[in-house]
Amino acid sequence: MAPSLALLLLCQLALYTPVTSKKECGRPPLIDGMELEGHQRVYSPGDNVALSCKRGYTPTSGSRIIICTASGDWSESRLKCSTKSCSFPKALDHGDMEFVDIVYQSTINYTCHEGYTLQGASRVECLDDGQWSEPPPKCTPVTCGLPPIPKNGRMVYDRKFTGNTTVFGFGGTYECFPPLALIGNERGSCSTNGNWTEPPECKFVTCSAPTGINNGYMTINDKREHGFKQTVRYGCNIDYVLDGPVEIECLKTGNWSIKPVCRAPCKVGITRGRILYNGMKFWIKDFEPNKISHTDVILVYCMNKEKKCGYAVSTQCIDGKLKIPECFEEPSDFTYKWYYKSLPSEIAQC
Ligand SMILES: *[C@@H]1O[C@H](CO)[C@@H](O)[C@H](O)[C@H]1NC(C)=O
Ligand SMILES: *[C@@H]1O[C@H](CO)[C@@H](O)[C@H](O)[C@H]1NC(C)=O
Ligand SMILES: *[C@@H]1O[C@H](CO)[C@@H](O)[C@H](O)[C@H]1NC(C)=O
Numbered sequence: 374m375a376p377s378l379a380l381l382l383l384c385q386l387a388l389y390t391p392v393t394s395k396k397e398c399g400r401p402p403l404i405d406g407m408e409l410e411g412h413q414r415v416y417s418p419g420d421n422v423a424l425s426c427k428r429g430y431t432p433t434s435g436s437r438i439i440i441c442t443a444s445g446d447w448s449e450s451r452l453k454c455s456t457k458s459c460s461f462p463k464a465l466d467h468g469d470m471e472f473v474d475i476v477y478q479s480t481i482n483y484t485c486h487e488g489y490t491l492q493g494a495s496r497v498e499c500l501d502d503g504q505w506s507e508p509p510p511k512c513t514p515v516t517c518g519l520p521p522i523p524k525n526g527r528m529v530y531d532r533k534f535t536g537n538t539t540v541f542g543f544g545g546t547y548e549c550f551p552p553l554a555l556i557g558n559e560r561g562s563c564s565t566n567g568n569w570t571e572p573p574e575c576k577f578v579t580c581s582a583p584t585g586i587n588n589g590y591m592t593i594n595d596k597r598e599h600g601f602k603q604t605v606r607y608g609c610n611i612d613y614v615l616d617g618p619v620e621i622e623c624l625k626t627g628n629w630s631i632k633p634v635c636r637a638p639c640k641v642g643i644t645r646g647r648i649l650y651n652g653m654k655f656w657i658k659d660f661e662p663n664k665i666s667h668t669d670v671i672l673v674y675c676m677n678k679e680k681k682c683g684y685a686v687s688t689q690c691i692d693g694k695l696k697i698p699e700c701f702e703e704p705s706d707f708t709y710k711w712y713y714k715s716l717p718s719e720i721a722q723c
């Protein structure tokens with residue numbers, strides 16, 4: 374190994390040593406975009422060569438000729454080669470483009486958004502003549518045929534259209550002819566694969582005979598089956614309050630919508646004392662009839678024993694239940710009769 378390497382070095386010395394000593398020029402230095410024809414490695418003083426610009430570069434200023442001087446250096450060249458540029462690309466409607474530069478050999482990649490197909494080249498290159506290799510592509514929408522329409526139904530289009538093709542994104546709302554119920558997608562549209570979305574079905578739906586409610590009645594007291602969207606109204610017996618919708622509807626599931634409930638009134642469960650109801654004070658014995666409605670609020674009076682003052686505490690009737698606040702103390706019959714002025718409802722309020 375070592376002897377052959379030594380031999381190689383020796384040969385190289387033999388070749389090059391005489392050249393440098395005679396002050397000849399080496400291959401001229403080339404800067405960006407420049408080129409020189411031929412493969413000559415050494416030049417004699419007085420030799421001149423013409424530099425030029427590579428493909429895709431435009432010569433700008435200065436002389437192209439350089440001379441090998443007696444000192445073994447090349448004369449200065451003023452030639453500059455600048456890269457050719459292509460025109461700045463226009464934005465692609467319904468698509469995107471990807472590029473880093475627009476000079477010679479740059480490329481632009483084009484892609485279309487969902488629902489659009491590329492017409493033309495997906496990749497263009499800036500050529501050495503400063504032109505793009507292909508005209509810019511277009512993104513055209515995917516097309517579908519006419520929408521599928523369910524039997525006994527129709528589609529209300531988002532906007533008018535003519536012909537027998539539709540474009541991606543176009544759609545509408547399905548409707549079924551009464552009394553049929555729409556089961557499935559209410560909206561349909563031309564999708565990316567060129568097919569319409571799955572259409573719904575129009576079905577005949579019945580709900581079983583509606584049932585009554587406790588402490589109330591049905592305004593249409595016909596206990597028969599009802600069709601889709603048919604309604605039944607409810608009311609409550611006197612003193613009862615309807616909680617929920619007045620009307621129920623036969624849903625497309627074949628079930629009725631949620632029924633209301635009749636909420637019971639409350640009796641104020643104290644025998645001696647005064648209450649505040651609707652902004653007015655009543656002795657309980659005068660509160661006739663002793664009945665308040667569901668969600669009504671009354672106030673009873675409690676005693677602050679430390680400060681010797683009275684204060685009102687509220688309580689609400691919830692479906693027949695009225696909780697008397699714990700601080701309320703029912704006075705004895707004697708106190709109530711003879712010392713009622715000392716009751717918390719009668720003394721100074723806290
Ligand atoms: C264009 O796409 C090719 C292939 O997918 C990729 O190699 C190249 O980097 C892309 N060019 C640009 C400018 O994004
Ligand atoms: C679409 O309509 C044109 C005329 O309006 C007709 O010639 C063509 O056959 C129709 N195509 C389909 C798929 O219905
Ligand atoms: C579009 O619909 C046709 C007919 O129903 C079906 O054969 C085809 O597979 C669908 N295409 C796609 C991409 O789903």
Ligand SMILES: *[C@@H]1O[C@H](CO)[C@@H](O)[C@H](O)[C@H]1NC(C)=O
Binds near residue numbers: 626627628
């Ligand atoms: C009616 O409602 C019940 C309970 O919510 C449900 O289990 C049932 O499937 C519904 N009936 C129909 C026909 O959808």
